[in-house]
Amino acid sequence: MTEETMTLEVTRYRPGHDREPRTESFTVPYRKDWVVLDALNHIKDRIDGTLSYRWSCRMGVCGSCGMMVNGVPKLTCAAFLRDYRPGPIRVGPLANFPVIRDLVIALDDFMEKLRRVKPWIIRAVEKPVADGEYLQTPAQLDAYKQFSMCINCMLCYAACPVYGLEPAFVGPAAIALAYRYNLDSRDEGYRLREPVLSEAVGVWECTFVGECSVVCPKGVDPAAAIQRSKLAGATDWLLSMIMPWGGRR
Amino acid sequence: MPGDDGYQHDLLVIGGGGAGLRAAIAAAEESNRLSIAVLSKVYPMRSHTVSAEGGTAAVMRENDSLDTHAKDTIFGSDFLADQDVVEVFVKEAPGEVIQLEHWGCPWSRDPDGRVSVRPFGGMTVNRTLYAADKTGFHMLHALFQTSLKYEKITRYDEWFATSLLIEDGEVCGVTALNLHDGQMRPIVAKAVIMCTGGAGRIFPFTTNAAIKTGDGMALAYRAGVALKDMEFVQYHPTGLPGTGILITEAARGEGGHLKNKDGYRYLQDYGLGPPTDTPVHRKMELGPRDILSRCHIQEHQKGRTFEGPYGHYVHLDLRHLGEKLIDKNLPFVRELARNYVGIDPVHEPIPVRPVVHYMMGGISTDITGKTSLNGLYAAGEAACVSINGANRLGSNSLTELLVFGARAGRAAARHAQLASDERRRLDQRFLRADGREKIADIREEMQKALESGCGIYRDRATMEGTCQTLRKLRERFAHISLADKDAVFNTELIAALELECTLDVAETVARSALAREESRGSHTRTDFPKRDDAQFLRHSLAYRTPDGPRIEYLPVTITRWPPEERKY
Numbered sequence: 001m002t003e004e005t006m007t008l009e010v011t012r013y014r015p016g017h018d019r020e021p022r023t024e025s026f027t028v029p030y031r032k033d034w035v036v037l038d039a040l041n042h043i044k045d046r047i048d049g050t051l052s053y054r055w056s057c058r059m060g061v062c063g064s065c066g067m068m069v070n071g072v073p074k075l076t077c078a079a080f081l082r083d084y085r086p087g088p089i090r091v092g093p094l095a096n097f098p099v100i101r102d103l104v105i106a107l108d109d110f111m112e113k114l115r116r117v118k119p120w121i122i123r124a125v126e127k128p129v130a131d132g133e134y135l136q137t138p139a140q141l142d143a144y145k146q147f148s149m150c151i152n153c154m155l156c157y158a159a160c161p162v163y164g165l166e167p168a169f170v171g172p173a174a175i176a177l178a179y180r181y182n183l184d185s186r187d188e189g190y191r192l193r194e195p196v197l198s199e200a201v202g203v204w205e206c207t208f209v210g211e212c213s214v215v216c217p218k219g220v221d222p223a224a225a226i227q228r229s230k231l232a233g234a235t236d237w238l239l240s241m242i243m244p245w246g247g248r249r
Numbered sequence: 250m251p252g253d254d255g256y257q258h259d260l261l262v263i264g265g266g267g268a269g270l271r272a273a274i275a276a277a278e279e280s281n282r283l284s285i286a287v288l289s290k291v292y293p294m295r296s297h298t299v300s301a302e303g304g305t306a307a308v309m310r311e312n313d314s315l316d317t318h319a320k321d322t323i324f325g326s327d328f329l330a331d332q333d334v335v336e337v338f339v340k341e342a343p344g345e346v347i348q349l350e351h352w353g354c355p356w357s358r359d360p361d362g363r364v365s366v367r368p369f370g371g372m373t374v375n376r377t378l379y380a381a382d383k384t385g386f387h388m389l390h391a392l393f394q395t396s397l398k399y400e401k402i403t404r405y406d407e408w409f410a411t412s413l414l415i416e417d418g419e420v421c422g423v424t425a426l427n428l429h430d431g432q433m434r435p436i437v438a439k440a441v442i443m444c445t446g447g448a449g450r451i452f453p454f455t456t457n458a459a460i461k462t463g464d465g466m467a468l469a470y471r472a473g474v475a476l477k478d479m480e481f482v483q484y485h486p487t488g489l490p491g492t493g494i495l496i497t498e499a500a501r502g503e504g505g506h507l508k509n510k511d512g513y514r515y516l517q518d519y520g521l522g523p524p525t526d527t528p529v530h531r532k533m534e535l536g537p538r539d540i541l542s543r544c545h546i547q548e549h550q551k552g553r554t555f556e557g558p559y560g561h562y563v564h565l566d567l568r569h570l571g572e573k574l575i576d577k578n579l580p581f582v583r584e585l586a587r588n589y590v591g592i593d594p595v596h597e598p599i600p601v602r603p604v605v606h607y608m609m610g611g612i613s614t615d616i617t618g619k620t621s622l623n624g625l626y627a628a629g630e631a632a633c634v635s636i637n638g639a640n641r642l643g644s645n646s647l648t649e650l651l652v653f654g655a656r657a658g659r660a661a662a663r664h665a666q667l668a669s670d671e672r673r674r675l676d677q678r679f680l681r682a683d684g685r686e687k688i689a690d691i692r693e694e695m696q697k698a699l700e701s702g703c704g705i706y707r708d709r710a711t712m713e714g715t716c717q718t719l720r721k722l723r724e725r726f727a728h729i730s731l732a733d734k735d736a737v738f739n740t741e742l743i744a745a746l747e748l749e750c751t752l753d754v755a756e757t758v759a760r761s762a763l764a765r766e767e768s769r770g771s772h773t774r775t776d777f778p779k780r781d782d783a784q785f786l787r788h789s790l791a792y793r794t795p796d797g798p799r800i801e802y803l804p805v806t807i808t809r810w811p812p813e814e815r816k817y
Contacts, residue, residue: 033491033589054291056458059494059585061386062295078588100429107292111406119394121353133350135362141355148355148387152294177394184353 004030006081007088008039010051013099021099024048025088036076036084036091037065040103053103060217063151066158067103068092073155073215094158096167110154113170116196117178122189140185147180147225149218156212156222168201172212172222175203179225182232194233203229258403259283259665260658261422261438263410263465265293267385267647268629268654269444270392272618275658276665277399283662288405288425288436290460293393297446297458298650301385302497302581304377305647307342309366313374315339322645325371325537326638329478334616338636338645338652345651346378354391355380357578367578368502369644371537373530377644382497382581388647405436410464413441413472413625419668420624423468439668440624440661443469444654447608447630455605456488456495465631469612474620477613477633483641486541488604490559492589496601498643500567500582501534503574507541508564508598509553515563519544539640542603557600564598571595607646609637618657624664628657679745684728688744691722691729695748695755698722703762708776712763719756720797726752757791760798765789782812 005027013021026047028039037055044051055065058077065076070090081089097105127134156172163169178193197203206226213223260276262269265287273287287293308318318339323330346364350356356364357379369377380387396402407428414422414435422437445465449457470476486507487496501507504527509515514524514533521536521544528535536544545563548554554561567575567582572595575583579594586592586599611633618626618634628634629650636649695718702715726749733741767781768774787802 054295056291056295056460057297057300058459058492059300060588061383061581062291062297062299062458064291064295111292114394115397118398120398121351121395127351129344129347129351133347133356133364136358137362138358138360140362141358145355148390149383150390151299151386152292181353186351186353 006030006039006085008036008043009088009090010040010043010103011090011092012051012102013093014050014101021092023090030081030085032080032082034081036067036069036074036079036081036089039081039089040076040091051103052101061151063153066094066153066155068095068158073158075153075155075217078217094154096158096160096164097154105154107154109167110152110157110171110174113174114152114177117170117174118189118193118196119174119177119181120189121181121184121187122192123186124188134186136185143185144180144183147176147183147220150176150180150220150222151218153217155215155217159211159215161209161211162205162207166201166205169205170196170202172206172226173220175206175229176220176222176225179229182229194236197229198233203233206230256434257284257437258286259438260285260440260442260661261436262287262442262444262658263289263423263468264296264444264446264629264631265289265291265393265404265406266296266444266446266629266650267298267389267392268446268631268650268657269293269296269442270389270396271651271654272442272444272626272628272658272661273402274392274396274399275655276662277401279659279662280666281401283401283665284403285399285401285662286403286405286436286438287396288408288410288423290407290409290428290464292406293396293404294390295460296389297461298385298389298647300456300458300495301388301647302382302495303499303502304367304369304379304384304644305346305388305651306369306372306377306642306644307346307648308339308376309343309346309364309378310374310376313376317373318342318376321372322636322642323638325640325642325645326636327539327640329481329635329638331635334634335636337616338649341652341655342648345648345655349388349391349651352391352395354387356387357381367499368528368530368535369642370498370501370535370541371531371642372535372644377499377502379499379578381577382499382579385647388651410468413468413622415472415622418623420472420622439665440626442618442657442661443612443625443627443631444629444650444657445631447611449605449608452482452605454488454493456485456493457605463608463631465627466612469620469622469625469627472622472625474622474625475613476610477635478610478638479608481609481637481639482605483538483607483609484542484603485538485606486545486603487565487599487601488606489585489590490557490562490600490602493604494585494589495604495606496565496582496585496599497579498538500565500579500599502528503567503578504528504570505534506566506569507534507601508566509548510555510563511553512564513553515548515553516541516544519547537640538606538643545603555600560602562600562602565594565601566598567594568596568598607641609633609639609641614653614657616656617660618653619660619664624668626657626661626664628653632657675742675746678727679729679731679742680734684730686725686729688729688731688741688748691726692748692751695719695722695752699755699758703758705773707762707772707774709763709774712759715759716756716763716797719752719759723752723756753793757798761789761791761800764800780815786812 056062210223213221366375408425410423443465448463449455549561612627698718702712767785790801791798
């Protein structure tokens with residue numbers, strides 16, 4: 001009995017060697033419990049050690065292994081070969097990002113944007129640790145919990161047509177994280193985050209395509225965060241018109 | 250990436266997981282004048298802390314006590330934990346988890362708003378805080394996002410440290426490879442903290458991520474620091490067959506049952522009973538990990554486990570907990586079981602088997618995180634500060650990285666503040682000094698002493714005098730005074746630095762000459778006028794010690810011209 005196999009068409013790009021990305025085909029054994037990442041590891045260990053990609057936890061929580069699989073942003077550790085039979089499977093670097101090499105993209109832009117939205121608890125007065133925890137009811141926790149589940153895997157940026165056209169757009173994950181802190185009952189930083197979100201390339205840039213929420217592997221729903229931030233921003237603007245001393249928080 | 254100072258920092262943290270980030274923040278809080286850097290082979294939020302699931306232990310409730318947490322930890326360690334360290338650990342744990350709460354960690358909550366606590370293996374009361382079953386993920390992201398507000402913390406993301414730089418027995422940085430461009434650079438720091446995690450990847454079947462390859466342990470080991478208790482490797486009793494993906498102990502804390510192929514809760518046969526419907530602390534499924542892993546193997550030897558394509562396994566049954574509780578407290582377990590073994594734990598038991606999970610051993614440190622190598626610190630799984638002994642209790646490791654990450658950060662920051670960098674050394678020694686001694690005086694006395702003792706003809710008495718004079722000049726050098734305090738083209742400062750060098754070299758000449766008790770070539774002793782091939786057909790080697798040079802010898806290589814009398 002011959003072993004069942006599957007073909008992967010992998011995007012290759014070596015700076016200094018390739019003028020532009022090219023495609024290379026690899027044949028790997030087919031196993032029904034293998035994910036695309038297992039196939040890539042097979043290629044790297046057994047066929048071509050020069051293939052470059054990021055991975056670590058292989059359980060969908062570290063956010064390293066996002067790639068385009070048949071044109072769709074996926075965590076390759078959670079994309080099973082069995083769902084792409086008979087193949088071939090096209091594997092490429094995440095769209096909308098500069099490519100460093102092969103399947104490795106540059107994250108610098110996101111890392112900078114993440115810092116800009118101030119994703120940390122901001123308090124007018126910090127409570128001393130000796131005074132214990134901030135009380136937070138399960139309902140208050142539920143208000144932001146979903147938006148705290150982002151693993152920074154960048155699938156939403158790869159899916160976002162706006163980010164593709166306007167790289168200055170703050171983008172789904174960073175906005176969702178800003179919104180996560182705005183919703184946290186312990187936080188008082190809304191006013192400090194608002195300028196970043198309401199600038200031209202903030203939430204208003206989004207045309208509500210909603211692809212970000214479709215591809216999110218953790219159910220964060222960044223599209224909802226963006227739309228609700230828009231609503232908050234609009235309410236703010238309205239309140240500032242009728243109550244110039246500030247109507248929110 | 251590096252700031253204005255180039256690749257120079259006061260404090261360098263290797264590893265950007267929970268321990269590394271906690272250490273960096275603690276150092277930043279300790280002093281806002283320190284330049285702090287975090288170097289990691291991955292982006293910090295990819296670190297393996299992200300995969301921790303079940304929770305983090307700390308005494309939070311009135312029904313608990315520090316002594317109970319300490320006793321449980323020591324008992325769990327099979328008494329190999331150092332008890333003073335455990336006492337510090339349990340005492341500082343509550344403050345650390347509250348600090349993390351203040352930094353936004355979304356701990357699961359009781360209806361009254363307090364952080365919830367759940368039972369865990371080997372613990373006598375509920376003291377494990379949790380964020381559903383993604384505790385490590387939430388802790389790591391809270392720490393990482395909080396670290397972004399400290400502008401003093403520079404990051405080297407995706408750099409791989411290849412060696413520790415050591416000078417005069419003191420760490421002074423690392424060499425590191427930038428993955429993005431392949432450049433190798435020295436990164437200078439007065440203190441280095443190793444927070445590089447464990448090394449589960451030395452085994453084939455592990456819960457550990459691909460990055461857990463013991464890098465920091467190896468760097469410290471190569472630098473002569475001891476790795477402590479390395480023989481103690483923890484198997485977690487419940488990993489998914491094939492992948493080794495962890496199914497958290499919290500699944501048992503919430504009431505999950507381990508069953509053999511007959512559907513029997515076999516742990517009752519191993520002294521862990523009696524079986525009860527609701528979990529009882531330290532009994533049955535809430536026994537410690539080492540014992541539960543051994544029970545599995547014995548059960549297999551009795552032929553009572555299942556056989557699958559990835560070997561023997563048992564069932565972790567959560568069905569009786571119900572969908573609502575599973576979705577609230579164990580949603581990740583459900584997601585992982587569905588994705589990776591095609592099992593929905595609401596309806597079917599999960600196949601599990603023991604899997605390599607944690608290294609109790611690591612870089613040997615003291616209670617502050619300091620290693621035997623001056624300037625080197627370690628914390629987290631990379632370190633062995635000795636709270637885990639021969640078996641770690643579940644949910645103590647996340648707490649450990651907070652408590653001892655913070656301790657190492659503070660200790661290293663204090664060290665870095667005290668340790669002199671070169672600029673400060675020069676400033677203190679020369680530019681701000683108001684000593685009495687003059688460069689020219691010391692230089693002239695050194696030169697005279699050399700000429701008198703180590704001139705064309707030499708003898709013991711004068712050379713001993715020379716050696717003594719040089720020692721005294723070295724002491725006097727500590728009190729020299731410079732008239733020129735300017736920065737631009739300060740030739741007097743250079744002269745002082747040169748004088749310091751000549752004093753070093755002069756002593757090696759005098760000591761080597763005193764030790765060579767013969768006459769040979771340019772070295773002519775009036776007290777030993779003959780060449781002495783028997784003793785001195787050897788090269789002298791001078792090594793620096795605080796008390797002056799130590800002289801050793803190296804044979805001469807002779808190939809075809811044996812020594813003979815030298816006559817012209």
